[in-house]
Amino acid sequence: MQKEKILVIGASGQIGVELTMALRxxxxxxxxxxxxxREQNPLLEGTGPYVSMDVMNKEMLHVQVLRQNITQxxxxxxxxxxxxxxxxxxxxxxxxxxxxxxxDIAREEKLHKxxxxxxxxxxxxxxxxxxxxxxxxxxPTTVYGISKYAGEFWCHYFNQRFGVDVxxxxxxxxxxxxxxxxxxxxxxxVEIFHDALEEMKYExxxxxxxxxxxxxxxxxxxxxxxxxxxxxxxxxxxxxYNVSGMSFSPKEIALEIKKHIPExxxxxxxxYRQEIANSWPQSIDDTTARNDWGWKEEFNLAAxxxxxxxxxxx
Numbered sequence: 001m002q003k004e005k006i007l008v009i010g011a012s013g014q015i016g017v018e019l020t021m022a023l024r025x026x027x028x029x030x031x032x033x034x035x036x037x038r039e040q041n042p043l044l045e046g047t048g049p050y051v052s053m054d055v056m057n058k059e060m061l062h063v064q065v066l067r068q069n070i071t072q073x074x075x076x077x078x079x080x081x082x083x084x085x086x087x088x089x090x091x092x093x094x095x096x097x098x099x100x101x102x103x104d105i106a107r108e109e110k111l112h113k114x115x116x117x118x119x120x121x122x123x124x125x126x127x128x129x130x131x132x133x134x135x136x137x138x139x140p141t142t143v144y145g146i147s148k149y150a151g152e153f154w155c156h157y158f159n160q161r162f163g164v165d166v167x168x169x170x171x172x173x174x175x176x177x178x179x180x181x182x183x184x185x186x187x188x189x190v191e192i193f194h195d196a197l198e199e200m201k202y203e204x205x206x207x208x209x210x211x212x213x214x215x216x217x218x219x220x221x222x223x224x225x226x227x228x229x230x231x232x233x234x235x236x237x238x239x240x241y242n243v244s245g246m247s248f249s250p251k252e253i254a255l256e257i258k259k260h261i262p263e264x265x266x267x268x269x270x271x272y273r274q275e276i277a278n279s280w281p282q283s284i285d286d287t288t289a290r291n292d293w294g295w296k297e298e299f300n301l302a303a304x305x306x307x308x309x310x311x312x313x314x
Contacts, residue, residue, distance in 0.1 A: 004112065005031050007070045009055050009102070010077030012036040015117070015171075015220065017043050017179045019074060022221050024048050033068050036077070043178060055098035062105050072228075074115040075102045081121050081144040082273050083183030088143040095147035099154060107162045114166040115228055118152050118240035120213055121145035121185075122170060125279045132281035134242045134288040141279045152239035159238040167227050168240035172213035172284060174220050175304060177311040185276045186212055189253060193308045196257050196264045205271045208251040211282035215245030216299040216307070223295055230293040237288060244284040245297040246304070256305040 006023055010016045011034035021043070023032045029048035034040065040050045051064060055077045064070070077098050084091030099116055106114045123132055124139040140146050148170075158164040173186025181187040188204050195202040215223075223243050227235070248256075254266040289295040299307070 003031065004071050005033070005069050006072045006074065007033050007035060007065065007068065008074045008076065009035050009053065009061075009098070010075065011044065011050070012038045012041040013076055014174060014176060014179050014182050015217075015224075016076045017041045018176065018217055018221050019076070019224060020044060021047065022225060023074075026225070033064075033070070035064070041179060055101060056094065058101040058105070061101055065105055065109055065111075070109075071112045072114070073102050073106065073111060074224075075099060076117065078117075078147075079144065080182050080184040081119075081142050081276055082185050082187070084144040084147075085142060085272070085276070091143045092147050095144070096150065099151050103154060103158045103164060103166065106164045106166070107158060112165065113228060114164060115224065116151065116155060116166060116168050117224075118148045118168050118170040119144065120170055120172050120280050120284065121276075122149040122152065122240075123279075123281050127281055129282050131283050131285040132242070133285045134237065142276055148240075155240070156238045165232055166238065167235055169223055169227060169243050169289075170240045170284075171220060172215045172244060174215055174217055175308065176217035177308050178217070185273045185280075186214060188250060189214055192250070192253060192257065192266070193312055196261050197309070197312055200261065200263050201265045201267070202254075203267050203269050204250045205269065205273050206250055206277050207270050207274060208266075208268055209249050210274070210277050211247050211249045212277055212280060213244050213247050213282070213284045215243070215297065216304040219245050219297045219299050222298075223289075226295065227289075227293060234293050236292050241289040241292075241295075242284050242286040243289050243295055244286045245299060246301050247283040248301050252301065253305070256301055257309070260305065260309045
């Protein structure tokens with residue numbers, strides 16, 4: 001059997017850095033090629049091969065796939081919700097063209113597997129707010145959400161029509177201490193830790209009672225790899241799986257942080273991101289992922305807060 005060679009596109013981003021490192025532990029440094037338009041993230045330097053690449057350039061991408069004998073692609077390059085609203089045309093173009101380029105090459109070269117993340121941004125104001133189910137009303141209101149929803153159906157189409165083994169997770173807000181967030185509506189949950197440690201205070205761009213689905217990065221990385229390692233016959237959903245870790249509000253995370261940093265204070269100044277947050281569910285039902293491939297989160301709010309503070313202090 002051919003040895004797996006994995007290409008991670010968008011490897012310098014919030015998810016990309018940690019996913020690349022986790023995959024290198026499993027498959028060996030030389031077998032996981034990191035790529036991005038940006039400079040290589042300092043955390044990746046010296047840990048394995050890196051190529052500078054634009055996912056919009058299909059020929060360049062195709063050449064790399066052939067040259068490196070790639071068998072799997074993880075496509076993480078995207079423009080996220082808050083950034084996307086500033087330039088909708090660019091966000092749509094990058095998010096769609098990048099995915100179609102990868103799916104097309106995967107079909108042509110018969111790649112073993114493709115991973116592409118979706119997001120809770122596919123849900124809109126008409127989706128259920130509590131325990132939003134796998135199959136439900138989906139009417140996104142951001143260009144990011146629209147592009148992710150369209151992308152889910154492209155993945156499903158390439159799987160049904162051409163047999164491409166493409167797999168996906170609808171990520172909630174992701175919280176990490178290793179790399180900065182990338183312009184999403186849930187970024188406050190990362191910023192709050194940095195400001196708490198550096199300035200003892202934080203001004204939040206969402207209202208205090210805004211509940212959103214969240215996940216700690218170690219859980220997100222594990223979910224991604226467990227999904228990709230699961231036998232194909234267990235993957236029943238070829239659009240994208242709901243996964244969930246926890247749900248909390250800015251007020252709740254602030255109270256949790258105060259247990260570790262008693263002098264910490266939070267203030268609120270909601271901006272345009274509040275409207276985006278209002279359109280999303282407050283919690284996610286991920287029973288399907290649990291049943292199909294055994295997903296289970298390890299971190300709740302308290303465990304995550306403790307881990308974040310300990311690691312950021314270092």
